Amino acid sequence: MSEQSTSPGADKGPDTGAVENTVAPTTDTVRVETAAAETERDTGGGLMSGSFGRNIGLVLALLLICAAGVITAGDRFASIDNSLTILRFAATIGVVSIGMTFVVTGGGFDLSVGAILALASVWSTTFATQNMAEDTHWILMVFAALAVGAGCGLVNGVVIAYGKVVPFITTLAMLAAARGLAEIISERRTQIVRNEGFKDFFSADVAGVPLIVVIFVLVSAGGWVLLNRTTFGRRTLAVGGNPEAARLAGINVNRHTVMLYVLVGLCCGLAALMLIGRTSTGSSTHGDQYELDAIAAVVIGGTLLSGGRGTIVGTVLGVLIFSTLSNVFTLNNQDTSTQAVAKGLIIVVAVLLQQRLARRATTT
Amino acid sequence: MRLRTTTQRQQSRRYPGLVVGAVAVLALTACTGSAEDAADDDGGDSTPVAAAGSNDEEGDMVTIGFSAPAADHGWMGAITENVRDLAEQYPDIDLQIAEGTNDVNLQISQVETFINDEVDAIVLLPFDGAAMTPIALEAMEAGIPVINVDREFDDPNAARVTVLGDNYGMGVSAGQYMCEQFGDKPDAVIAEIAGIDSLPLTQDRSQGFEDALAECDLEVSNRVAADFTVEGGEEEAAKLLQAAPKIDGLWNHDDDQGVGVLAAIENAGRDEFVMVGGAGSANAMREIQDDSGVLKATVIYPSTQGADGVKLARLLLQQKAMSDLDEVEVPRTIQLYAPVVTSDNVDQYIDSAFES
Numbered sequence: 001m002s003e004q005s006t007s008p009g010a011d012k013g014p015d016t017g018a019v020e021n022t023v024a025p026t027t028d029t030v031r032v033e034t035a036a037a038e039t040e041r042d043t044g045g046g047l048m049s050g051s052f053g054r055n056i057g058l059v060l061a062l063l064l065i066c067a068a069g070v071i072t073a074g075d076r077f078a079s080i081d082n083s084l085t086i087l088r089f090a091a092t093i094g095v096v097s098i099g100m101t102f103v104v105t106g107g108g109f110d111l112s113v114g115a116i117l118a119l120a121s122v123w124s125t126t127f128a129t130q131n132m133a134e135d136t137h138w139i140l141m142v143f144a145a146l147a148v149g150a151g152c153g154l155v156n157g158v159v160i161a162y163g164k165v166v167p168f169i170t171t172l173a174m175l176a177a178a179r180g181l182a183e184i185i186s187e188r189r190t191q192i193v194r195n196e197g198f199k200d201f202f203s204a205d206v207a208g209v210p211l212i213v214v215i216f217v218l219v220s221a222g223g224w225v226l227l228n229r230t231t232f233g234r235r236t237l238a239v240g241g242n243p244e245a246a247r248l249a250g251i252n253v254n255r256h257t258v259m260l261y262v263l264v265g266l267c268c269g270l271a272a273l274m275l276i277g278r279t280s281t282g283s284s285t286h287g288d289q290y291e292l293d294a295i296a297a298v299v300i301g302g303t304l305l306s307g308g309r310g311t312i313v314g315t316v317l318g319v320l321i322f323s324t325l326s327n328v329f330t331l332n333n334q335d336t337s338t339q340a341v342a343k344g345l346i347i348v349v350a351v352l353l354q355q356r357l358a359r360r361a362t363t364t
Numbered sequence: 365m366r367l368r369t370t371t372q373r374q375q376s377r378r379y380p381g382l383v384v385g386a387v388a389v390l391a392l393t394a395c396t397g398s399a400e401d402a403a404d405d406d407g408g409d410s411t412p413v414a415a416a417g418s419n420d421e422e423g424d425m426v427t428i429g430f431s432a433p434a435a436d437h438g439w440m441g442a443i444t445e446n447v448r449d450l451a452e453q454y455p456d457i458d459l460q461i462a463e464g465t466n467d468v469n470l471q472i473s474q475v476e477t478f479i480n481d482e483v484d485a486i487v488l489l490p491f492d493g494a495a496m497t498p499i500a501l502e503a504m505e506a507g508i509p510v511i512n513v514d515r516e517f518d519d520p521n522a523a524r525v526t527v528l529g530d531n532y533g534m535g536v537s538a539g540q541y542m543c544e545q546f547g548d549k550p551d552a553v554i555a556e557i558a559g560i561d562s563l564p565l566t567q568d569r570s571q572g573f574e575d576a577l578a579e580c581d582l583e584v585s586n587r588v589a590a591d592f593t594v595e596g597g598e599e600e601a602a603k604l605l606q607a608a609p610k611i612d613g614l615w616n617h618d619d620d621q622g623v624g625v626l627a628a629i630e631n632a633g634r635d636e637f638v639m640v641g642g643a644g645s646a647n648a649m650r651e652i653q654d655d656s657g658v659l660k661a662t663v664i665y666p667s668t669q670g671a672d673g674v675k676l677a678r679l680l681l682q683q684k685a686m687s688d689l690d691e692v693e694v695p696r697t698i699q700l701y702a703p704v705v706t707s708d709n710v711d712q713y714i715d716s717a718f719e720s
Contacts (some may be wrong), residue, residue: 085473085480086473087474089469089472187564189494203498274467278469279469279495280494280495283492286468288467303707331481333462336434
């Protein structure tokens with residue numbers, strides 16, 4: 001009944017039923033209402049400055065890590081080659097993290113991103129797929145990876161939205177199943193890409209910038225527009241903040257949830273292609289623990305794990321913070337175990353700071 | 365191109381565990397051991413160990429980058445530890461370690477960092493050989509020699525030197541030991557606990573075992589596959605012991621999972637058979653030294669491979685040759701030998717064994 005509204009993004013809904021009129025005003029108000037508690041009473045401008053303030057904190061953290069890099073490694077850190085190394089490393093996880101931002105903003109959660117990436121990388125590099133690609137065009141491998149990603153996302157979404165299974169369990173099941181299927185298909189062997197066209201395309205540079213970095217930039221920009229400037233983005237915030245209010249406002253919450261999981265699945269498929277390009281292989285071990293990296297980046301970026309607030313800029317900064325940190329550790333001969341400890345500390349400190357900021361915002 | 369030849373294989377059949385293997389390996393072991401070790405080693409009928417040659421004299425400073433997968437197994441932990449220890453012995457090695465990742469994306473970026481830094485050589489134990497091939501090629505094209513350790517690249521041009529263990533040889537050594545024990549007992553029940561079954565290295569080990577057993581008309585009657593972990597070893601061994609009420613010989617591919625296998629054997633109260641381990645952990649060697657349990661032997665998969673790679677990189681960069689060979693260049697491929705360790709010769713190997 002309430003799912004009838006044709007365009008929830010429209011300014012007013014005078015023709016909606018009497019019931020909705022009392023509970024669900026314009027979608028704009030839904031958005032403000034559902035945006036995290038601390039900014040509730042702020043005006044639109046306040047909301048902007050709030051997220052701006054958060055991002056300043058992240059930029060400062062990034063600058064701090066860069067300063068540490070310059071002090072400890074000097075020119076070895078502050079060079080164009082090294083910057084590109086950081087960005088190439090960040091690109092794959094970055095694309096996954098953008099997708100994750102949408103799901104988390106929409107009140108969901110996805111543990112299966114790494115496994116979906118592995119399955120997509122395996123599927124698009126099987127002997128059969130590669131043979132077909134040889135006969136036609138390598139773009140077929142691209143379609144295969146994207147289709148597998150979207151397909152897994154669709155399954156996740158349908159089970160969560162219509163089966164009413166909590167996202168944690170659904171995507172945990174997908175994590176196990178997708179990686180298992182990837183192992184079955186590849187027989188746990190690494191599949192090597194033979195198609196030169198594919199390899200050349202994905203290892204190409206665009207004006208000196210590696211293509212995978214360009215893809216990361218494009219996906220980030222596209223994600224920002226989608227989240228902040230479209231009806232889809234507003235619905236995502238509404239669904240994540242208060243699904244019941246969103247439903248009453250005329251948003252088809254179930255369908256929207258499915259779309260969010262398909263979106264993150266597509267991002268995994270794309271990331272799989274980027275990783276195939278980088279390694280020239282597909283393997284069931286690709287994307288190991290990317291779910292944790294992506295969730296970490298999303299959380300320190302300032303997206304609320306409970307949904308209703310999301311920031312693409314924050315996520316991008318989060319990804320850059322972790323990949324720069326990893327680079328500084330490598331340059332300084334530190335092992336990855338120390339790095340994991342540092343990563344854990346950063347996550348906790350970032351979330352503690354966010355909560356403090358949030359409390360201050362509500363009290364003033 | 366492999367140094368290991370059939371003649372050596374035949375030799376090793378006659379003297380399993382005593383012949384220290386290829387000449388190349390000899391040179392390496394000679395360099396790895398300190399002076400005291402060399403003196404200790406020099407006993408019995410094992411081939412004389414070359415004295416520390418002029419190759420150990422301090423040469424030009426060389427910067428070597430090293431990257432390996434996460435140390436989630438005792439053997440892998442020992443690889444990096446041995447590399448660190450080795451670098452400390454040589455004042456002319458500046459070692460850059462970027463250790464411990466199972467994420468190829470991260471390992472690639474580590475190698476990129478080495479290339480940006482213009483290190484003199486890169487020693488790489490890839491998480492996945494094929495996935496690391498493009499970046500290794502890039503390093504080679506940038507004029508940085510790559511020394512590939514343990515897991516091979518899929519393009520021979522991606523490495524200047526390759527240091528490999530001998531998985532097939534491990535199986536052969538274990539099989540030959542079984543033949544020695546049960547060659548005159550055609551109905552002997554031989555069991556096998558493999559590692560992760562779908563890995564090529566496990567398949568190679570099992571193939572070698574099967575081939576060696578066939579030489580003395582034995583075959584594997586019971587076989588299970590575990591996963592290189594203690595839990596997996598315990599679980600699979602318990603199943604195997606249930607399925608085979610009487611066993612004569614048991615080969616377990618891996619000493620880390622062997623801790624679990626031995627626990628299961630203890631729980632089942634079985635002691636009627638002879639067990640052979642694999643990889644060569646210090647733990648297993650202590651068991652062999654004690655000579656009180658079922659574990660009577662183990663087959664070594666050397667954890668010095670990374671250190672050997674670093675050492676070869678140093679020779680290569682300082683334009684030294686392997687002094688025990690007539691050849692004036694560092695060889696292209698070196699395959700290490702998989703000797704059998706028993707209570708007779710365990711003292712020779714226990715110092716270089718890894719702690720699991």
